[in-house]
Amino acid sequence: MIDEKFDAIVVGAGMAGNAAAYTLAKRGLKVLQLERGEYSGSKNVQGAILYADMLEKIIPDFREDAPLERHLIEQRFWMMGDTSHVGLHYRSEDFNEEKPNRYTIIRAQFDKWFSSKVREAGALVVCETTVTELVQDAYGKVIGVKTDRGGGQIHADVVVLAEGVSGLLGTRAGLRKIPKPTDVALAVKEMHFLPQEVIEERFNIKGDEGAVIEAAGTISKGMTGMGFIYTNRECISLGIGCLVSDFQKGGESPYTLLEKFKKHPSVAPLIEGSEVKEYAAHLIPEGGYKAIPQLFGDGWVVVGDAAQLNNAIHREGSNLAMTSGRIAAEAIFQVKSRKDPMTAANLSLYKKMLEDSFVMKDLKKYKDMPQLLHVQSQNFFLTYPQLVNKAMQNFVRVDGTPKKEKQKLTMKSFTSARSWAGLFGDAFKLARAWR
Amino acid sequence: MASTEPAVRVEDKLFQNRYLVDAGRAHIKVRAHTEPTPALKSLLTACPARCYELNDKGQVEITADGCVECGTCRIIGEPSGDIEWNYPRGGYGVLFKFG
Numbered sequence: 169m170i171d172e173k174f175d176a177i178v179v180g181a182g183m184a185g186n187a188a189a190y191t192l193a194k195r196g197l198k199v200l201q202l203e204r205g206e207y208s209g210s211k212n213v214q215g216a217i218l219y220a221d222m223l224e225k226i227i228p229d230f231r232e233d234a235p236l237e238r239h240l241i242e243q244r245f246w247m248m249g250d251t252s253h254v255g256l257h258y259r260s261e262d263f264n265e266e267k268p269n270r271y272t273i274i275r276a277q278f279d280k281w282f283s284s285k286v287r288e289a290g291a292l293v294v295c296e297t298t299v300t301e302l303v304q305d306a307y308g309k310v311i312g313v314k315t316d317r318g319g320g321q322i323h324a325d326v327v328v329l330a331e332g333v334s335g336l337l338g339t340r341a342g343l344r345k346i347p348k349p350t351d352v353a354l355a356v357k358e359m360h361f362l363p364q365e366v367i368e369e370r371f372n373i374k375g376d377e378g379a380v381i382e383a384a385g386t387i388s389k390g391m392t393g394m395g396f397i398y399t400n401r402e403c404i405s406l407g408i409g410c411l412v413s414d415f416q417k418g419g420e421s422p423y424t425l426l427e428k429f430k431k432h433p434s435v436a437p438l439i440e441g442s443e444v445k446e447y448a449a450h451l452i453p454e455g456g457y458k459a460i461p462q463l464f465g466d467g468w469v470v471v472g473d474a475a476q477l478n479n480a481i482h483r484e485g486s487n488l489a490m491t492s493g494r495i496a497a498e499a500i501f502q503v504k505s506r507k508d509p510m511t512a513a514n515l516s517l518y519k520k521m522l523e524d525s526f527v528m529k530d531l532k533k534y535k536d537m538p539q540l541l542h543v544q545s546q547n548f549f550l551t552y553p554q555l556v557n558k559a560m561q562n563f564v565r566v567d568g569t570p571k572k573e574k575q576k577l578t579m580k581s582f583t584s585a586r587s588w589a590g591l592f593g594d595a596f597k598l599a600r601a602w603r
Numbered sequence: 604m605a606s607t608e609p610a611v612r613v614e615d616k617l618f619q620n621r622y623l624v625d626a627g628r629a630h631i632k633v634r635a636h637t638e639p640t641p642a643l644k645s646l647l648t649a650c651p652a653r654c655y656e657l658n659d660k661g662q663v664e665i666t667a668d669g670c671v672e673c674g675t676c677r678i679i680g681e682p683s684g685d686i687e688w689n690y691p692r693g694g695y696g697v698l699f700k701f702g
Binding site for chain 2: 204205206209210211212213214216274275276277279295296297298315316317333334336346347348349352354356358359403412415416417418419420421422423424426427444445446447448449450451
């Protein structure tokens with residue numbers, strides 16, 4: 169198919185792959201990017217929230233022509249009970265700024281735009297082509313790829329694996345292991361279309377303003393999971409995700425969870441009358457710092473979801489993907505500029521640079537969180553939300569019961585569901601994992 | 604699955620999606636078996652597109668036409684060899700309009 173040799177082959181055209189291909193091409197390297205979808209974005213799924221800061225570091229003037237939906241001025245956290253929720257809302261006029269901080273985006277459209285920038289930067293982007301195999305020399309050094317388009321091998325000095333959370337190449341070549349069911353979540357999502365003014369009215373927003381809701385509690389039926397509702401211009405992204413290991417244990421199917429989340433009395437009025445135009449599912453890396461695999465080797469680096477770079481606590485994935493793609497590209501450029509070979513020793517620069525960035529620092533901060541939330545899922549996602557919702561009802565419902573008795577009742581419901589030692593232990597462990 | 608509520612029809616959801624089916628080239632295969640393993644059985648409810656069904660012999664079968672390529676079944680079933688998982692050929696499979 170392609171006879172020439174490239175400086176770099178980038179496998180995948182998601183956030184990480186596009187960031188890497190763009191940065192490499194901008195630095196003047198000869199880049200081939202291979203994507204299995206019909207265009208960049210057609211296989212990619214995300215909530216989706218875009219973080220401006222990380223994209224600015226790659227394309228500073230992206231706001232001029234990137235397809236952005238709404239800039240976010242309000243964040244709601246909902247702790248869900250069966251028929252109620254306890255909410256924490258943060259809304260600020262400060263987010264109505266000249267260069268907003270976060271936007272909702274629709275990935276198929278956004279990725280198409282990002283890909284056009286990659287082409288403009290000079291990379292050769294070939295879509296509808298699945299990479300089937302990494303080509304390694306006798307010493308195990310990665311020297312190129314094979315695709316399903318035939319035509320034999322395509323060679324490059326370095327292969328950037330941006331193949332996504334379920335990337336096959338790296339695992340098949342033994343460069344990393346397939347993620348464990350406890351380290352990935354399955355999220356399902358629907359796109360609910362409504363007239364723009366209806367969305368703005370229901371969410372109390374106007375113009376380009378947007379709001380997001382993150383919801384956890386009884387909606388995940390005791391599994392480690394979360395629901396989300398994001399406002400786009402003319403549609404609402406609504407979804408729910410739980411750990412694969414929890415789905416594996418049986419019980420609710422993902423689409424049943426989704427339907428129940430949609431029917432929750434706090435959620436149903438927000439999407440009433442909407443037209444659903446797509447149903448998608450995707451895996452999200454949730455293992456955090458401890459699940460990060462080997463990031464580099466002779467002739468290769470791995471970036472983005474494929475490297476498990478996702479901050480599950482802050483719901484940040486695409487910015488870690490973009491940043492790891494950019495940093496890998498910068499490291500490769502440095503090695504190339506010194507005319508050094510793409511050996512593991514030289515490419516270790518990528519890991520070092522990543523460790524100096526927010527990516528590894530943030531993941532390290534929460535290294536104990538995934539384990540804690542997983543082992544304690546019944547408490548954190550079912551028992552506590554139920555108790556807090558009950559306590560709130562107790563607090564606001566006026567029924568002639570003396571307040572002191574009410575308070576006693578609330579305390580008792582907590583201690584009978586979970587002992588004092590258990591409550592304090594959980595609070596302590598949570599605080600320590602958060603530190 | 605909760606028995607008191609009507610079952611959710613995932614087919615209606617998948618109907619909204621765009622696909623280019625690679626006829627005769629299923630990208631996921633189930634290993635031949637007489638009794639399904641627990642991992643295989645879990646795919647009946649864990650697959651978000653309900654691609655896995657029990658046949659009348661009690662074996663797990665896959666119809667991958669509605670597959671949304673999430674990889675959940677690969678995570679659960681590939682390490683044990685219960686399933687063989689590949690990406691569809693380039694250009695085929697689910698084509699997300701929004702993603």
